[in-house]
Amino acid sequence: MTKTPIAVEDGQLLEQARQALWQAVTERDEYAAGQAVFALQDAGVSVEDVLLDVVVPVQHKVGAEWAADRLTVVQEHAATAIHERVIAALSHRPRETGPPGAAGTVTVSCVEGEWHALPARIVAEVLQQRGYRVDFLGAQVPTARLVAHLHQTAPAALALSSSLPTRLPDAHKAITAAQAVGVPVLAGGAAFGPDGRHARQLGADAWAPDARAAVAVLDRGLPRPRTGAIRQTVDDLPHLVDQEYTLVARQKRQLVKNTLAGLDGRLPAMRAYSDAQRERTAEDIGHIVDFLAAALYTDDARMFRGFIAWTGDILEARGVPARVLDPGLALLEEELKDFPRALGFLAQGRAALRGDTSPAPGPHPTV
Known part of the structure; x- marks a missing residue:
């Protein structure tokens, strides 16, 4: 099913949707939240644009309002949970691209100890919309289990997500372990810094600031690392x-x-x-x-x-x-x-x- 895209250059339609979604999640109205995003898609806005230009900005606002003490932590959790369910519902609506997997297979995973799965979930959905087959492993994936999965499935790349800098040592282990089995790593998330400096520092093959950039990197392709070559921690971080x-x-x-x-x-x-x-x-x-x-x-x-x-x-x-x-x-x-x-x-x-x-x-x- 292919929809004819509508012009949204002025942003008016998207802004109206952001306001409706914000009201819905702050009132804990999951049905209204779904209606706000489904109406956009029915009007011709792509799922990718719905996710990145509506859901993501509203989720950022949720975090900012919690930090300013205008939302409680419970309200923040409730809003995030609604967004997760809305994204799941969007993923089951008719796709806008060709057959799944036509662009290749990518594993999307959070770092061990990282419970903030929403950013990775959005990346996974955008990749699927762009024709990738995605193994989305979710939050808090132990490195040993992650590497076993990569060894068995040999995806074109691992998209590794981490929001908290405190998880960077675990991210480093996952990066080197994935590369040792021949899988290149695309790092993303706030933990790696706004300019990706920690992704480079830890030896990731690439970094992307958002889902659209991640697609662009993967479309260009990442060369496979040499298998069996395990770097020591001090090779990347001599200090x-x-x-x-x-x-x-x-x-x-x-x-x-x-x-x-x-x-x-x-x-x-x-x-x-x-x-x-x-x-x-x-x-x-x-x-x-x-x-x-x-x-x-x-x-x-x-x-x-x-x-x-x-x-x-x-x-x-x-x-x-x-x-x-x-x-x-x-x-x-x-x-x-x-x-x-x-x-x-x-x-x-x-x-x-x-x-x-x-x-x-x-x-x-x-x-």
């Missing part, structure tokens, strides 16, 4: 020889415990915290350590500084001064006094809290 990443990652539990105990001494108000408040504080410290470890893995001060600034903005939106993060960072500096790179990143984080807008240094010169 890891200092062991700072490994030691911080291994000591996470103790770092969180010691920092929490130190905060008890420095912030008397914490002594009156409920168990739930202490648990949330421990989780926050754990996230800080996770992002510090990821920054050490990539040797990218901008990553850690950006996370601290973002966390400060989230706290401010919720009526909590961002400066409450500073004592925790100071305590981590004391815990990691023998780790020069970690100390530099922590200092950058504290500078971000003070409003210091001077640029953070880039990655280590050896990268």
Whole structure:
């Protein structure tokens, strides 16, 4: 079934659909959400345009409104779930291209530990609309299982998705393992940086900022890597020889415990915290350590500084001064006094809290 595309240059039809979809997902009205996107397709807008020019912008708005404390985390989850079901429904409507698989086979998967599957799901659907056969493996795929699947199916490429920088070490393992069985890797997602710098750093064969760019890369074709050639981590990331990443990652539990105990001494108000408040504080410290470890893995001060600034903005939106993060960072500096790179990143984080807008240094010169 082929539809005659309509002219949408002025964006009016798409904007109306975005407004209708936004209202539907914020009111938790799955039926209305479906009607908003199906009406567009019935009017001649391609599924690809519906997904990328309507669903994606509305999902971005959902995240922005949560960050600004205008949506609760439950409302954000509900809106995301509606989008997932709408996309599933779209995938079962008549296709606009030739027979499935005519363009080749691609495996689309999230990195191990990555639960944000919606971006990968959208890429998978766009690829299918463009004539690719897609094995969509979903969220949180263990690397060993992923590689076994690639070995059995030998797709033209693996499209690997990760939204969280803390999952980059797992992404690196997946990239090198996939290439070792002869499958090239196209990386995508916020974790790899807005310019794809971490995709290149970790040795991915290509990077794409969005689904349309991913299609363009795959249409050009990616050469198959030589099978059996397994790179060592330090081949891509020579700065890891200092062991700072490994030691911080291994000591996470103790770092969180010691920092929490130190905060008890420095912030008397914490002594009156409920168990739930202490648990949330421990989780926050754990996230800080996770992002510090990821920054050490990539040797990218901008990553850690950006996370601290973002966390400060989230706290401010919720009526909590961002400066409450500073004592925790100071305590981590004391815990990691023998780790020069970690100390530099922590200092950058504290500078971000003070409003210091001077640029953070880039990655280590050896990268």
